[in-house]
Amino acid sequence: MTLTPAAVADLSRSTSDTLYLQIAERLARSIRNGTLARGARVPSVRELARQQGVSPSTAVQAYRALEDARLIEARPRSGYFVAARPARLPEPEPSAPLVASVEVDISSRAEQVLKMAMSPDHISFGAVCPSADLFQQERVRRAVSRAAQRHRDTLCTYPIGPGHLDLRRAIARHALGMGCQLDARDLLVTNSCLESISLCLRAVTQPGDVVALESPTHFSFLELLQSLHLRALEIPTHPRTGLSLDALQLAFDTQPVKAVLAVPTLSNPLGSSMTLADRRRLAQMVSQRGIPLIEDVIYNMLAERDDMRRAVKAFDTGGDVMICGSFSKTVAPGLRLGWVEAGRWSSEVRRLKAVHSGAHTELLEHAMADLLTQPGHESAYRQLRATIAARIDAARGLIAESFPKGTRITEPAGGFILWVELPGGLDSMALFQACLDRRIAIAPGNMFSATERFRHCIWLGLGGRWDAAQQAALREVGAIAGRLLAG
């Protein structure tokens, strides 16, 4: 490869980018885990530069990134201090166990909410789709046009097979960041994470089978189960540490569980992340029973801490974990590219993929391979994490100020989703309707279970626009909740 002057400039820019973001991330971690207390003074720019062996301008950049994330604040003539965190609300209770599996029927509920969430007439907290400004659009655009120049022949060639090897190699490298050593040849490229999960479910279940999953869980999973005529067994989940493995063990002992579907890192909607010990134990549990674990790692790169990015698949020795990911939330939703390594079921999943949707646009595969292997890629993740952390902090602060007393809220270590438990038995469907009258869309909690058990909760997606109107709308949701509770 020849390095042009522009490429050299790009490279050195991305190296220094990485450096200041690395320092910012280390400090952010110390703030979030309490090592640097709220209100405490942080080193001066000069001290930081000396401690980290960097130039003062890199130290200033690191502090700017932390200021943008509202983790530190500059006080005139006094230096930098750890910012006061928005008032703390208690976290929701762990969910209660369901004794038996149930048939799923949630599509109509989800359809109505999604329609409102996508409507341009509404201010929406109901969409799972991050908005375009969260991504490095120019970088993506350049990668696509480079691919179009270099691989123009592919546009008129019928694609076949499991995905271009360059992309599968790039995904295998990407998976190293989750502690997984995957063989590129075992990877299958898909259209999306949901397609990967759907293929895995089809490969390991028959209609009527029982699938264990977190409770509450992502409504699209429930819709998938419904479409495949599978039964849902909802396993209690802790808002911080995720799936209860004791409850899952009991389910294995007492119910005919055919597969487990879980999001061990930043689950949707709770934002919970399992401990490393639990991840190891989960891998052992499924391998002892020979029950497949369909692991969704879509949010792993958004986790604040490295250890939470480690997948359960990293502990899988017998091929019992089917790992599914995509780049919809982290790199470029519009490229529609996901992947799966289906362990013992790889050939069946590959066959199903060929039957149902075949291969896809090779050009976009090249663009994604390029994006994943560029030197600036890690720093793009860091920037994304910092931006959404700032939003989540701000949104939690607004909720603490404007929602009725007794409200509980999750404190996810990454990601852009908040789960709010409303006080006094307030019905989220009533709140949903009242918000619609004010042209605000939220997602009521009952979409996140096959039963009505989360009617007192709401889901807030903060990945969309985040401006003054959005912030006012969030306060308004709190005010409406207060009025409903009083009336």
Ligand SMILES: Cc1ncc(COP(=O)(O)O)c(C=O)c1O
């Ligand atoms: C946990 C989880 N998995 C999968 C998806 C879907 O991802 P994709 O668009 O790649 O199918 C979402 C969000 O929509 C999600 O929250």
